[in-house]
Amino acid sequence: MTDRLSIALAQINPAAGNLAANADRLRAARAEAAARGADLVVCPAAGLSGAPLLDLAALPAFLDAVEATVQALAEDTADGGPALLVGVPWRGDSVPGGLWRDGSKRHNAALLLDGGTIAAVRFQAVTDSGEIGGPEEDRFDSGPMPGPVNVRGVRIGLLVGGDLATGDVAETLVESGAELLVAMLASPFAPGRADERVQVGVARVVESGLPLAVVNLIGGQDERVFDGGSFALAPGGRLVAQAPLFAEHLLLTRWERGDDDGWDSSEAETIAPAEGVEALYGALVLGLHDAVTKSGAPGVAVGLTGGLDSALVAAIAVDALGPERVLAVRAPLPGSPEAEFAGALADSLDDAAEIVDLLGCRLDNVALAPLLKAADSLLAPAFAGRDPAVAVDRMHSRLRAATLAALAERMGALLLSSVDRTDRLLGLAPEETGCGYAVLADVPKTAVLELARWRNGNQPAASRGPAGLVVPERVLTRRMKAETPAGLPPAEALDDLLAALVDEGMAPAGLMARGHGAETVTAVWRLVVQAEAGRRRAPPGPQVSRRRAARLRCFPIAGGFTDLM
Template identity: 85%
Template sequence: MTDRLSIALAQINPAAGNLAANASRLRSARAEAAARGADLVVCPAAAVSGAPLLDLAALPAFLDAVQATVQALAEDTADGGPALLVGAPWRGELGIHNAALLLDGGKIATVRFQAATDLGEIGAPEEDRFDSGPMPGPMNVRGVRIGLLVGGDLATGEVAETLAESGAEMLVAMLAGPFGPGGADERVQAAVARVVECGLPLAAVNLVGGQEERVFDGGSFALAPGGRLVAQAPLFAEHLLLTRWERGEDGGWDSFEAETIAPAEGVEALYGALVLGLHDIVTKSAAPGVVVGLTGGLDSALVAAIAVDALGPERVLAVRAPLPGGPTAELADSLNDAAEIVELLGCRLDNVALAPVLKATDSLLAPAFAGREPAVAADRLHARLRAATLAALAERMGALLLSTVDRTDRLLGLAPEETGCAYAVLADVPKTVVLELARWRNANQPAGSRGPAGLVVPERVLARRMKAEAPAGLPSAEALDDLLSGLLDGGLPPADLVARGHAAGMVATVWRLVVQAEADRRRAPPGPRVSRRTVAQLRRFPIAGGFTDLR
């Protein structure tokens, strides 16, 4: 019986479906852990496959490839180095499972399946619905009985209690928990609850990285008996967190104080999630960079700043392609602001003259618009032509075109220019929060930033946003965001929204706009989901649905 155990928590960033690259990451993490004296390397759920897998998890050829990859990793452990715990989708008698596999001595020593059925989002992305497995017992790792919590198992006390009653000496949680405000703290609090209930210490490793619309935030940690935090890894970065455990005279396990990095919170954490999500969507798709259409407005300025922080200025092309019309002075101010933004960020600036294209299109469609009021249709067409021009430029370079539309405008259907975009950085960021993020970035340089320190969004741009008038017939940004949150996230009835200070007529108008914009939202590019679980999943309504009257 051993009295000491060193556990390395390998917080890694896999790519969904890229088994060879993920296996290479796992081998590197194990080699580093071996050099630091680890007995066991624990990797997150889905470390072999990446997540979310969506329907890929049910493809037989993919599951065969996963099995072959895990077998090859198992053979590596014949070298006498540390044991390796990895997560992967795995076929069992009851279906396809979210599995943890112990690789040791050159073989797959033990397989455990997630037992919980109510996943929440503490330990697994809700898109990946695996079949639940049987209640597990502990596994023997180098003479220590370890109870495994896989994915959603952390959220429920039933699995941990079963493991404790079966003789587990400590708990290990393998998670793939996505980012949301307060989500990292929720994971820790769920783990504390398991420790207090069972009287066992717990080490938890969480996935990190952006994939699809998900951003996994890391923040792996370890808790000693009683729930004392003894180790914590940073958010939004790969990290190997080494924890050392020792058996006490009473037979229980405790840990020496280890590395503890306080997690980012609030606006800082949200900015970090946006940066990581954008960085990974570009690098995992092997794109050379991104194209951002700069208007001189706040949304495009913030997207450009996030892109430079994520990728570096050399991989960001800003394009000025102003639409004609409006006061000459305002157009000149916007062009000057765009130039200043580029100068602050240090990225390249190109200019595209759209006037000839728009003039030719207007001339072509003039007969169709004859005798009608064409202004609204023409404005939306011009916005789409601008986006199509930027998309063609991005495609020519092999780069990704970024949408600069925020969540508020997307929900209301005020984003026709998203045509042809590949990624919408602010898709889940309300208009009021865009302003908070820009102010925070001007005062701070985020960890791991590839962009400049100091001011990145001119104060004049911030001031113009604060003075900007709401679109005709709509309230201020603050009122709009509160109304949309109540309608879509809280599911509040009209009477409750009126009680919060919103006019009944405005509630009806906003609801009608949301319903009518459903088709546009379905065509919109993906973006990182960074709000609470109940907020992040944008509501889906029937296209051309008739229920537009909330009364």
């Protein structure tokens, strides 16, 4: 009987679908764990495949490649080193020693690789448990209630994905003789979710009477940001180990069998997770970093306007990538609000110059006047006898966006949108054509100000940017004094109304009871509906709120339901 067991929690950052690179990450983690004396290395759910896979999870050729990669990893474990638990999508009900396959079913699976073989396979049993276990976009089938797996003579109960969120699976494992619980998650970031995962883990420990080790995925992928924060709980729910958020990490935990045959662990490495605005900023940095590096782009281009949104996006980009990989572009529209912030275009250019000076990135100035003049002249006959103001403004905005996109494409860079969630919902954003990533797509206008203030006073962990001030104080002051468009409430009230209306689906009576006037509710709803077509064309960005849907709510384009009241 084994009385000691060392478990390494490999908090890794895989790229969705890149099996070869992900397998190399697992091999490197296993080698490090072996050097530190681990008996078992546990990777997150989807640690080999990456997540979310979306429809790639149903592609037969991809699933064939998953099996081949798993087999190669299994053969590596014949070296006598630690066993390896990997998370993968797996077809049918495939079990070693009795293989049969129903090609119509796909499972979120945990595979135990040891002694050169696939020693055990377990499937996620609970597939609809919110975001504690992981995203649901890959649409896996539920598996049977699992029994424990044997690792070095210890019966370990595996909780895959959403199995952690309910007590049913843990109870079954206890009844089947499990001595220790291990959870493999791909749980994305949301405010407060890291603490929520720990509290759910404590509930499982208290209910089952067994200790628990939890490993979570990290990394940005499409609109998801997986935040890590892996941890271990001793009997009674005592926190004995915790990995950081937003960083790859190998967390080693050591367990010993007591006189009562129960397992316990002494205090190990514990890194308190970031909270509040700091955590939100970290999620945005990681999401942007991975959007660039996983796409193979050499860097990003940011259109600076002199306003707060673009200044914050530039700061996040420098923190994520370093100043040498960020190009700031100043291409003001003559007569636009951005050129009039300080009463003159020269002042706006000074703001952009100060921003790049603080950040240390490069600034290119693009003169749009000749292009806009030529376009105005070309279309002047079509506008004769009409008021062309709105059409001309939109055309100028699109020409500016096309110019920025062409510049980014020439460099092979990813063009960043600086539109925040509030403006995108209302259709008040500048044209986003050609942008590849919208850093603030899920960040309301009020939070933009909070993030900028926080960054001016703090340097994030692992930041590649400078310490100290990164957004000029006068840019913050202008945002605080800025007025919302006619007919709309101040930013704080507007964000509250949009959250209640769009996210919570609150009825008109509830909105008015919350302090929003009928005329304001009607005006905001009409803007939201009218902006639907633009939102569908908008670039992706990191989801950092608690909304379960990966994208903003969708409404019919050119729909007739515009009267909410």
